Amino acid sequence: MRNATRKLKQFSIMLVDVVFLTISLVVTLWVRNLEFPTLDYVMTHFGYFWILMIFWIVAMYTMNMYSLEKPFDSLNMWIKMSFSGIICALVGFAIFYLFPSRMIAPKTVVLLYGAFSVIFLMIWRTVYSKLFEKIGISRKVIFLGTAPSITELLTAMESFSYLKFEPVAVYDELESNLGTVNNDRILKISTTDKLKEIISEKDVKLFVIPEGKDLPQDIRTLMFSLLADKASFFTLPDFYEIVTRKIPLGSINENWFLRNINLEEKNLYQIFKRFLDIILAFIALIITIVFWPFIALIIKIESHGPVFFKQIREGKGGKTFTIYKFRTMKETNNDYKPTAEKDDRITRFGNFMRKTRIDELPQLLNIINGTMSLIGPRPERPELAKKLEEKIPYYRQRLLVKPGITGWDQVSGEYHSPSYEDTYKKLQYDLYYIKNQSVFLDISIFFKTITTVFHKLGR
Numbered sequence: 503m504r505n506a507t508r509k510l511k512q513f514s515i516m517l518v519d520v521v522f523l524t525i526s527l528v529v530t531l532w533v534r535n536l537e538f539p540t541l542d543y544v545m546t547h548f549g550y551f552w553i554l555m556i557f558w559i560v561a562m563y564t565m566n567m568y569s570l571e572k573p574f575d576s577l578n579m580w581i582k583m584s585f586s587g588i589i590c591a592l593v594g595f596a597i598f599y600l601f602p603s604r605m606i607a608p609k610t611v612v613l614l615y616g617a618f619s620v621i622f623l624m625i626w627r628t629v630y631s632k633l634f635e636k637i638g639i640s641r642k643v644i645f646l647g648t649a650p651s652i653t654e655l656l657t658a659m660e661s662f663s664y665l666k667f668e669p670v671a672v673y674d675e676l677e678s679n680l681g682t683v684n685n686d687r688i689l690k691i692s693t694t695d696k697l698k699e700i701i702s703e704k705d706v707k708l709f710v711i712p713e714g715k716d717l718p719q720d721i722r723t724l725m726f727s728l729l730a731d732k733a734s735f736f737t738l739p740d741f742y743e744i745v746t747r748k749i750p751l752g753s754i755n756e757n758w759f760l761r762n763i764n765l766e767e768k769n770l771y772q773i774f775k776r777f778l779d780i781i782l783a784f785i786a787l788i789i790t791i792v793f794w795p796f797i798a799l800i801i802k803i804e805s806h807g808p809v810f811f812k813q814i815r816e817g818k819g820g821k822t823f824t825i826y827k828f829r830t831m832k833e834t835n836n837d838y839k840p841t842a843e844k845d846d847r848i849t850r851f852g853n854f855m856r857k858t859r860i861d862e863l864p865q866l867l868n869i870i871n872g873t874m875s876l877i878g879p880r881p882e883r884p885e886l887a888k889k890l891e892e893k894i895p896y897y898r899q900r901l902l903v904k905p906g907i908t909g910w911d912q913v914s915g916e917y918h919s920p921s922y923e924d925t926y927k928k929l930q931y932d933l934y935y936i937k938n939q940s941v942f943l944d945i946s947i948f949f950k951t952i953t954t955v956f957h958k959l960g961r
Contacts, residue, residue, distance in 0.1 A: 509942075512568045515568060515627075515630075516559060516568065518626060518630075519558070519559065519562065519623060520555060520559070522619070522622040522623055522626055523555045523558055523619055523622075523623070524548075524555070525622060526615055526618040526619040526622050526623075527544065527547060527548065527551050527615060528544055529618050529622075530611055530614040530615040530618050531543060531544060531547060531611070533614060533618075534610055534611055534614060547611070550597060550598065551594075551615070553597055554590055554593060554594050554597065554612075554615070557589070557590050557593045558586060558590050558619065560949070561586040561589050561590060562582075562583070562586055563946075563949050564949045564950075564952050564953050565582045565585070565586060565953060566582075566950070566953055567579065567582055567583070567586075579624070579627070580624060583620050583623055583624050584620055586620075587616040587617070587619060587620040588616070590616060590619070591612050591613060591615075591616040594612035594615070594616070595609075595612060598612070640666045640667070640668040641666060641667050641668065641707065641708050642668045642669075642670045642704050642705065642706045642707070642708065643667050643668065643669050643670060643706070643708045643709070643710060643741075644670050644671045644672070644673060644697070644700065644701065644706050644708070644709050644710070645669070645671070645672040645673065645709075645710045645738070646673050646709055646710065646711045646712070646717060646721060646725075647673070647674055647711060647712035647715055647717070647738075648672060648674045648679040648680060648682050648683055648712075649712055649738055649750075649752065649753045650682065650752040650753070651738065651742055651750035651752050651753045652672065652683050652738070653682075653683055653684045653685055654746075654750075655738075655741070655742050655745060655746065655750075656669055656683070656685045656687075656688060657685070658745050658746050659745055660687075667708075667745065669687075669688050670688070670689060670700060670704050670706055671688060671689035671690070671691055671697075671700050672688055672689070672690050672691070673691050673692070673697050673721075674690075674692060675692060675718050675721075676692070677692040680692060694718075694720050694721060694724065697721070697724070698724065701728070706733075707728075707731065707732060707733050707734060708733070708734050708735075708736070709725060709728075709733060709734070709735050709736070710735075710736050710737070710738055710741045711735060711736070711737055711738065712737070712738050712753065713737050713738055713739050713753050713754055713755060713757075713758060714755050714757060738750065738753045739753050739754050739758055743934065743937075747910075747931075747934055748914075748930035748931045748933075748934045749930050749933040749934050749937065750930065751894075751895055751896065751926060751929060751930055751933075754896075759896070759899065762937050763899075763902065763936060763937060765902065765903075768939065771939070771940060771941065774941065775875065775877075775941075775944065776872075776875075778876075779869050779875050779876050780869070780870060782876060783866045783869040783870050783876070784870070786863075786866055787866045787867075787870075790863055790866075794863070797809075797828055797855075797860065797863075798828075800851050801828060801829055801849075801851065801852075804849050804850065804851050804852075805832045805833065805834075805849050806832075806833055806834065807829055807832070807833030808829060808833075809828065809829060810826055810827065810828065810829060810864060811826070811827045811828065811829040811830070811831075811861075812824050812825070812826055812827075813825055813827075813838075813883065814883065814884060815881035815882065815883060815884070815905070816881055816882055816883070816884045816887050816901065816905075817873050817874070817881055817901070817904065817905055818901055818902070818903060818904045818905070819901055820898070820901050822884055823868070823873035823874075823881075825865065825868060825873075825874070825881060826864035826865060826867055826868060827861050827862060827864055827865065828855055828860065828861040828862075828863065828864060829852070829861075830848055830849060830851075830852025830853070830855050830856055830861050831845075831847040831848055831849065831852060832847050832848075832849060840886070840919065840920040841919070842919070843917075843919075857955075858955055859907075859908075859951075859955050862907050865907050869907070873904075874904060874905050874906060874907065875903075875904040875905070875906045875907075876906055876907055876908070876944075876948075877906040877907070877908055877909055877944045877947050877948065878903050878904050878905050878906025878909055878935070879900045879903065879905055879906065879909050879911070879932040879935065879936075880905060880906070880909060880911070880912065880928075881905035882920070886920055890920075890922065890925050893922055894922065894925055894926055894929060896929070896933070897925070897929060899933065899936070900929060900932045900933070900936070902936055903935075903936055903939065908947060908948075908951040909931070909932065909935060909947065910931045910932065910934055910935040910943075910947055911928045911931035911932055911935075912951065912954065913947055913950035913951055913953070913954055914931055915954075935947075
């Protein structure tokens with residue numbers, strides 16, 4: 503039920519997409535030839551179209567069409583699906599151009615396939631949304647104990663989600679603590695009798711308990727009796743992570759790190775990640791290096807100063823290194839303080855480079871020399887990190903892994919400045935990544951980064 507629940511739902515949706523993409527191929531051949539195709543004829547086309555199906559899935563994933571927080575029947579989804587169809591049609595023409603076949607008439611087939619794919623995918627997703635909205639089973643939740651992160655969690659649970667959690671009540675034996683939960687839509691109870699009544703009346707089977715806090719004896723006895731009724735129990739950090747995909751800093755302690763962070767079991771993953779980092783960095787460098795002189799020329803023409811920006815940053819284990827970027831700011835009267843919104847030090851071309859991430863291309867050199875990874879927490883300046891560490895709990899734990907060009911925080915959809923408030927939020931995402939780092943999460947971040955660049959959400 504933890505993160506596997508979300509991944510299983512997304513994987514199931516993807517499998518159904520593949521089924522309908524295959525059905526679209528059969529219908530396309532049927533319409534094209536005005537007769538139902540034989541199995542051999544379908545398989546001949548499938549030998550080419552399976553590549554196109556992969557592009558369909560990648561395009562939909564890149565456009566965030568596997569997000570469980572957004573409905574599948576919106577106008578925005580139709581637009582994204584249609585755009586995916588156009589992209590895949592162009593890819594299809596390219597495939598048949600590079601690998602021509604006398605058995606296939608590509609132009610008409612590719613266009614029909616794109617049209618039928620869009621129609622069938624949107625029909626099944628719309629039906630799924632409507633059915634799930636009506637018959638989807640909501641899991642009613644009671645929070646046992648209060649914590650600062652509960653209000654934020656309740657707000658997140660109000661968003662559209664196929665996880666279908668319904669908060670019912672918050673219990674705390676101290677009635678004064680209930681005032682810290684700033685949400686009027688949830689019951690606030692402080693007595694065991696009232697808790698029993700709500701559990702029975704609402705048939706609650708899911709309970710969230712605080713981290714590192716003992717419940718009163720009568721509540722523990724009540725919860726123990728509910729095990730026979732198949733009740734489920736989650737700590738607040740675990741439940742918060744399921745819903746928001748970040749870690750609640752205010753609700754964890756050192757024991758949480760000891761239980762959840764095990765770098766030893768990630769050794770094989772780290773070896774594979776390093777190998778992939780080197781391969782991808784070299785490929786990206788070979789592809790982009792031809793453009794570097796032109797980028798350098800524009801930088802020099804637009805403002806006085808060096809082409810490259812170099813700065814000391816803090817890496818894995820607190821070891822410092824020099825990070826490389828294309829310069830995006832004016833050198834004149836620049837005190838090099840952290841970037842602010844609409845910062846007038848940023849040049850026009852620099853603004854474009856930041857939005858498209860072109861300014862970070864020189865960091866490929868950091869990946870090759872091993873000081874950075876393609877994916878990981880963003881590295882911070884040592885002097886700024888020291889100040890942040892004094893005010894933000896567990897800030898230094900982000901140094902357990904190599905910093906990256908992009909990361910889970912960067913694809914969260916929010917811009918986080920180096921301020922204490924934003925860094926607090928950023929660390930919640932960084933700790934989620936450190937706890938859950940895997941090849942699949944890295945792939946997810948990679949494609950979400952493409953989405954972020956495409957929509958120019960970054961800075």
